[in-house]
Amino acid sequence: MAIAALLDYLIGDPWNWLHPVQVMGWTIQRYCHLVVKRWHQPGVLKGLGVGLAIVLPGLSGLAVWLMVWTAQHLHPVLGIAIEAILLASCLAGRSLRRSAQEVLEPLESGNLAIARSQLRLYVGRDTANLSRSEILRAVLETVTENATDGVIAPLFYGILGAIFAYRQRLSSDGIQSF
Numbered sequence: 220m221a222i223a224a225l226l227d228y229l230i231g232d233p234w235n236w237l238h239p240v241q242v243m244g245w246t247i248q249r250y251c252h253l254v255v256k257r258w259h260q261p262g263v264l265k266g267l268g269v270g271l272a273i274v275l276p277g278l279s280g281l282a283v284w285l286m287v288w289t290a291q292h293l294h295p296v297l298g299i300a301i302e303a304i305l306l307a308s309c310l311a312g313r314s315l316r317r318s319a320q321e322v323l324e325p326l327e328s329g330n331l332a333i334a335r336s337q338l339r340l341y342v343g344r345d346t347a348n349l350s351r352s353e354i355l356r357a358v359l360e361t362v363t364e365n366a367t368d369g370v371i372a373p374l375f376y377g378i379l380g381a382i383f384a385y386r387q388r389l390s391s392d393g394i395q396s397f
Contacts, residue, residue, distance in 0.1 A: 220377050222299070223306035231313030239308055243275060306377050311369025315362050322358050326351060 232238060254267050283305055291298030318341050325333035334354050335346040341361050349357065 220306065220374070220381060222303035223310060223377070224312075224374075226303060226307035227310035227312050229313075230307075231317065232308070232311070239279070243279065246275060247271065306373065309369075309373035309377075311365065315365055315369060319358050319362050322354065326354055 250271055254264065258264055258267065287298060287301055287305070290301040322334050322337045322341070325331075325337065331349075331351065331354070335349055338349070338354055338357055339346045342357050344357070346354070346357070
């Protein structure tokens with residue numbers, strides 16, 4: 220977890236690298252295109268949507284597990300490296316900081332037009348007439364909202380997974396866990 224947080228802090232999500240969320244998005248888009256083309260009944264579409272919501276995360280989890288399992292069996296350090304990289308891809312701390320800075324820097328230099336233009340890339344509201352204080356409030360709101368999904372949740376589930384893996388390791392070694 221510490222390695223993943225450090226990777227996110229130092230590197231973040233490089234713009235030109237393929238991200239797992241992109242692959243999932245492409246999969247969803249392709250699936251929806253095929254499904255909508257073939258079926259038109261609302262009940263069938265709903266069922267297929269529920270199926271997608273179950274199968275896609277399941278297959279993603281299986282793919283991650285297979286990558287980590289394979290890496291660990293090749294070499295324990297490789298396993299740790301793959302785990303750290305995969306967890307770092309779930310974190311968005313650096314991206315959130317960079318996005319906020321792209322709005323705050325022109326705002327601090329007094330250029331409201333550029334600040335509004337940059338803010339428009341990150342929020343769903345009309346930014347054309349926002350005052351300085353409204354821009355600050357919008358930046359704060361979007362960073363805190365996205366921090367839940369991009370920092371807090373991945374760390375929470377990473378810790379939960381680490382606890383589960385630790386307990387599994389203890390029980391496989393014949394040691395009683397708490």
